[in-house]
Amino acid sequence: DSGVTQTPKHLITATGQRVTLRCSPRSGDLSVYWYQQSLDQGLQFLIQYYNGEERAKGNILERFSAQQFPDLHSELNLSSLELGDSALYFCASNREGSYNEQFFGPGTRLTVL
Amino acid sequence: AQSVTQLGSHVSVSEGALVLLRCNYSSSVPPYLFWYVQYPNQGLQLLLKYTSAATLVKGINGFEAEFKKSETSFHLTKPSAHMSDAAEYFCAVSEGQGGKLIFGQGTELSVKP
Numbered sequence: 001d002s003g004v005t006q007t008p009k010h011l012i013t014a015t016g017q018r019v020t021l022r023c024s025p026r027s028g029d030l031s032v033y034w035y036q037q038s039l040d041q042g043l044q045f046l047i048q049y050y051n052g053e054e055r056a057k058g059n060i061l062e063r064f065s066a067q068q069f070p071d072l073h074s075e076l077n078l079s080s081l082e083l084g085d086s087a088l089y090f091c092a093s094n095r096e097g098s099y100n101e102q103f104f105g106p107g108t109r110l111t112v113l
Numbered sequence: 114a115q116s117v118t119q120l121g122s123h124v125s126v127s128e129g130a131l132v133l134l135r136c137n138y139s140s141s142v143p144p145y146l147f148w149y150v151q152y153p154n155q156g157l158q159l160l161l162k163y164t165s166a167a168t169l170v171k172g173i174n175g176f177e178a179e180f181k182k183s184e185t186s187f188h189l190t191k192p193s194a195h196m197s198d199a200a201e202y203f204c205a206v207s208e209g210q211g212g213k214l215i216f217g218q219g220t221e222l223s224v225k226p
Binding site: 035104 | 155157159215217
């Protein structure tokens with residue numbers, strides 16, 4: 001158990017819909033990272049937050065957005081969903097001075113029908 | 114730009130045989146390097162990390178990896194495979210103490226009885 005929690009575990013929805021994925025980092029970790037894992041793209045970095053502020057952006061679509069709240073949990077919002085958005089979405093967290101060792105949650109499996 | 118290449122998307126070994134999973138990286142600065150393991154329907158678990166302290170790094174479950182700067186490699190080995198080692202393994206690189214991890218495409222390890 002990494003200490004990172006993600007909800008829900010599974011999500012099935014239809015094209016055009018909007019969903020919210022939730023992540024709680026390990027206690028004491030200020031950074032949260034979101035990654036997408038798909039068969040064709042592999043593991044891709046989406047976005048990073050540090051103590052409530054966006055710190056880095058990767059290959060994140062404009063239809064996707066994220067935020068980190070004062071209690072440090074983070075949410076990833078996916079809108080106007082397409083079939084190609086079906087993937088595993090992972091959240092990871094770490095703290096400063098940890099050589100960037102990231103601890104991953106169990107993931108949310110999103111299926112868009 | 115940083116990148117990671119894992120040679121072989123699938124490796125099959127017999128139980129008790131040597132495991133060797135190959136990883137080559139590209140980085141313009143001294144990198145931090147990681148190996149993660151992903152069991153079916155689970156998140157990523159850190160096996161080991163290289164942070165420039167020692168070139169031979171020992172991790173969990175009997176795995177180790179050697180950093181070779183001249184070959185830009187960070188291959189993962191285990192002297193004797195166990196059935197429970199069957200999983201997908203990811204090599205990752207980071208340029209600094211914060212920021213995204215860049216992952217290789219993964220190597221699926223099968224262990225035959």
